[in-house]
Amino acid sequence: MSSKSLHDRRRAAVAPGVSSVIDSYVSHASGGTLTDVDGREWIDFAAGIAVTNVGNSAPRVVEAVRAQVERFTHTCFMVAPYEVYIDVCEQLNALTPGTFEKRSALFNSGAEAVENAVKIARHATGRPAIVVFEHAYHGRTNLTMALTAKNMPYKHRFGPFAGEIYRVPMSYPLRDTLDGPAAAARAIDLIEKQVGAANVAAVLIEPIQGEGGFVVPAPGFVSGLHAWATGAGAVLIADEIQTGFCRTGDWFASTFEGVEPDLITTAKGLGGGLPLAGVTGRAAIMDAVHVGGLGGTYGGNPIACAAALAGIETMRELSLADAAVAIEAAMVPRLRAIAEQDPRIAEVRGRGAMLAVEIVVPGGELTPDPATTAAVSAACHRGGLLTLTCGTYGNVLRFLPPLVMPAETLERGMRILEGAFASVGR
Missing domain, CATH: 3.90.1150.10 (Aspartate Aminotransferase, domain 1)
Structure with missing residues (x-):
């Protein structure tokens, strides 16, 4: 062939x-x-x-997947739960920035993780507005297309999109004369004037933008937004789907700004090549959602969970x-x-x-x-x-x-x- x-x-x-x-x-x-x-x-x-x-066929991942396939391929965690789902959540709670008590939930893809992070933030705060940034990319579902900045090829003629999404300027050092704190102040001023702090459920940001051009914001930008969100009673969601799991030289890119996100979304490098995503965050926020409010038939599939655990062990070992x-x-x-x-x-x-x-x-x-x-x-x-x-x-x-x-x-x-x-x- x-x-x-x-x-x-x-x-x-x-x-x-x-x-x-x-x-x-x-x-x-x-x-x-x-x-x-x-x-x-x-x-x-x-x-x-x-x-x-x-890697594409890490030995530990291959072995873990083979062993899990022999045990069972699916039961749906919402129907008949299993240990490897809990294992992955424990690893995410331990690895993500912040020493506070955390909870995690598992999904299938990065876009699905972002959607659920938005759901959780809105539910926990009782507020509707989500603040995102120029050049952002968060996925291809209806809500995540609304969160994504670029029209072609991601959004063109696929609307109308979800509402209550507000876009503000990103810190883009090559094309921006402002330092990080000044760029954060510019964004915050627009949020307060055009959205209103009391309406903001979450500020959603990639610590380093992915599809938008690998834009590394100036120092002080992300941390300034985090400080504002905390004071305003809003949730800071770090989209670490592309930056996570050792990709940037630490387990997560938020660490470089000294930021401990309230919620963090993961996927891509998490699953060792298999489809798996997660939302991890402060226990008080994650626990706010009613029983049955989160889930999905394939979320936290046992084979993907087994691969993730083996992948994380490989990251540590190597x-x-x-x-x-x-x-x-x-x-x-x-x-x-x-x-x-x-x-x-x-x-x-x-x-x-x-x-x-x-x-x-x-x-x-x-x-x-x-x-x-x-x-x-x-x-x-x-x-x-x-x-x-x-x-x-x-x-x-x-x-x-x-x-x-x-x-x-x-x-x-x-x-x-x-x-x-x-x-x-x-």
Whole structure:
């Protein structure tokens, strides 16, 4: 079976609204590489969009999944509960920032976790308004599309969307002259004037924005919003779906701002490659919801829970937070060296193994250049390096290698990336 024949079958069977970055079809994956059905190897700087932090077939995960499948695949925790669901909740309560008493609930996807965090915040506060930010991405369901900033391809012609969502400016250091506290004050002023503090159920923020362009807010921005939310009786929800589980060089990115979120949403890296998501937060907030108010048929599936526990143990055993720091140390100097030679790169940014370059038209105006971004990414693909683009303007090239990627594989990937920039005319 070839990728071409699979692609022909796909066109006849799969809805075209479901897109893929490359036209090759994966046969197997391991050690930071993918191999397609034609035998071609791809160096993986995507990690399934920050999912395969422990790799695509981590031995502990494989063993745990196999053992759980032999025991049972499903009962529905709401019908006949089981221990591994409790185990995962205990791990989330222990790992997430904050020493206060916590509770967790498990779901299927990041979007589902965000929706439930909003439900919980509204129920606990009795308030309707949710504050989100420019460039935010929170999912593709109706509510999470409303929370997401970017129209195309996520929101276009899918409305009307859920109401009581209010968007305020993000701290975007490359494109913003304000420091973190000043940017937070600007956002807070708009919230108070246009929404009213007494109406705000939650402030929902990504500590580092994902699809919006790997935007790292200036220091003091997130912590300033958290302090305001606490004083206003609102809930701070940290969307750590892409940043979580060692990706940024710590278990969670909120730690870098000294923030202990009231609620935190997780998914992606949580499940070791299987679909699993969670909402974790202060016990008083989580306990506010009435019995039966949270759940779902597949939420906390036992196989996904078993994979998550094995994945977390792998992160501990291999010190993958330190591995993310090492990836940053290896990649950032190389990325900055490319930027010094290429005026189209306006900024190298990110943290840990969540890194990006923003590409603009040279000339000092920071005019986004999505065409060059797409061309460089396509050149990477031709060279066998799987990369992703992102950003409100489509002009950010992002890098998310698995945290278990060997140094030699990372080096080969960087050489392909350097060649891709050199091959795309200025």
